[in-house]
Amino acid sequence: MIKKSKVILYLLFLFLLTGCTGAEELNIQAIVTAVGFDKGEDDQILTHFQIVYPGGSTARQGSAPIGGQGNAVYTYTIAADSMLETVDKARNLLPRKLFFPHIQIIIFGEDFARDVGFSYLVDYMERDNEIRDEIMVFTAKEDTAENILSSYTSLTANPSVGIIDRVNNTFSPMGLMNGIFLEEVIKWTYGERRDPVTMGIERSNPESESGNKGALDNIYANQNAFDLTGIPLYKGEYLLDWLSIKESKGWSLINDRVKKTLLITAPCPEVDNNSTFGFLIKDSKTKKEATIKGNQVDIAVSVTGRGILRELKCDGKVEDPAYLNKLKKAINEQMEMYMRQAVVKTKENQVDSFGFGQYLYRNNPNGWRQIEENWDSIYVDSTTITPNVHIDITGVGTRRKSTHEPDQIQ
Known part of the structure; x- marks a missing residue:
């Protein structure tokens, strides 16, 4: 009986020593928090990946300067004809493997939304088992996704976090406490009898050089801030028009949002x-x-x-x-x-x-x-x-x- 107990104890000890099959260390992964899409030249699409750099400075997220050298996030841009080609090209451009489970927002540039349409990315997003459906979707009003994702924001070191916090603010302009998610946009477009919408976003001061980190040293914070603007109207996967803020409040009320x-x-x-x-x-x-x-x-x-x-x-x-x-x-x-x-x-x-x-x-x-x-x-x-x-x-x-x-x- 004692011998059997020792054998069982030995086997349990071996079980605890086993590692996770297929696991990968975080230091070889590029954690993507936001993705943007813009219309490029020669019918190519510009895809922007905003990636967290854990070793970067996070001094603006807390009360005391902490962290290492560099930025808290970086934005990479890749031109390609398809999402698969984009990910393939990223292997040569990025020193780490793209890691998608932490994507929080997707932003469509206005020209991309009007002329290309978001069906460009839907199939890839739906097939990739790493990508969640609970991703907030925005359209950049009269702007590009690149400009939105390349702007340093006050109070938060990560622009995508700042945007989400804006939506979750109880007093957001349209009352859209829960935002609009990729899962809903796909369902409305392909699975239900309705036309989709996303949330709208624009820079408070489009003329400012908010992509320069020095903008954060200016006490006038509007130059690197975002506004949640009216809701964009889509016909299928293409952008047609915009609701004003007041009309967007009406949309929220009618939809019980x-x-x-x-x-x-x-x-x-x-x-x-x-x-x-x-x-x-x-x-x-x-x-x-x-x-x-x-x-x-x-x-x-x-x-x-x-x-x-x-x-x-x-x-x-x-x-x-x-x-x-x-x-x-x-x-x-x-x-x-x-x-x-x-x-x-x-x-x-x-x-x-x-x-x-x-x-x-x-x-x-x-x-x-x-x-x-x-x-x-x-x-x-x-x-x-x-x-x-x-x-x-x-x-x-x-x-x-x-x-x-x-x-x-x-």
């Missing part, structure tokens, strides 16, 4: 007052209801939630319930206007970026079969979208009276 908060500014209820007031919309929920009669489609989009007054430049008194109702009506009408404007822009471009066709397919399959073949024209010509917003005022901040009221200032 406002997961936490959304800031809305509306005109004051007083006719002779050109000032505004601001609301923080919280916990909004969107529901749709559709009817199909022949080729006529009517879709009611209802949004409910609550709002907190954050700024008031109006003449009314918030302690008056009747005036609060006027503010409530004004903010609801403003949100409905954003939604209508977003619908108008998609109809002008003849794209169903809201997935109304997919909604009809799932919720009214019999009616959908009658209009499916002509849905593109039916959506543009004979589909009515009616927004109904019901946001309740649940708070006015830490004071009841406005500082604009004369008796408040002594």
Whole structure:
């Protein structure tokens, strides 16, 4: 019995000594955190890999200078005719093997998105077992992916991390707390009855030389900052147009993508007052209801939630319930206007970026079969979208009276 126990113990010891089959050391891998695509010359595509350098300086990520010499990230650019050729060329250019599991963002330059289309990379991305689908997708507005990925950003040493943090900020412009991911873009384009969108991004100061590390020594940080701009509209894999920030808020509301908060500014209820007031919309929920009669489609989009007054430049008194109702009506009408404007822009471009066709397919399959073949024209010509917003005022901040009221200032 004792001999058997020794044998078992010996075998267990040998098992602990075994290594990982097929494992590779990190010091021979190039960890890719972002990939960008631009239209090159002679029908070639420029692919940009942003790679983390663990030995580089990370002084700006903490309170004290740490790390070694060099940059925290580097961007490599490769011109090729296909993704496979790009990866093959990278073997000669990079001193390390490309490592894809940590890709966080993909950026399309505007010319690439308009003229080439993202189908260029989809097949390779879907086949590679190292690449995750949970990658945020952006389109660079009137810019190249190279410029975005080559800009040093303040407060974060890695530009891709700074971009993701911008999206995850609760007060992001469109309320898109969770962003838009590669998995969704592929599903919308090839697996569902809708046209895709991505998120939009642009440099705050396109004329600045933010690719120079010296830009970080300038206290004026706007020159190397990014803005989350309006949502880009795609027809299939090609970029067509852009929604404005306000229209993008309407897109988020219709698609129930406002997961936490959304800031809305509306005109004051007083006719002779050109000032505004601001609301923080919280916990909004969107529901749709559709009817199909022949080729006529009517879709009611209802949004409910609550709002907190954050700024008031109006003449009314918030302690008056009747005036609060006027503010409530004004903010609801403003949100409905954003939604209508977003619908108008998609109809002008003849794209169903809201997935109304997919909604009809799932919720009214019999009616959908009658209009499916002509849905593109039916959506543009004979589909009515009616927004109904019901946001309740649940708070006015830490004071009841406005500082604009004369008796408040002594």
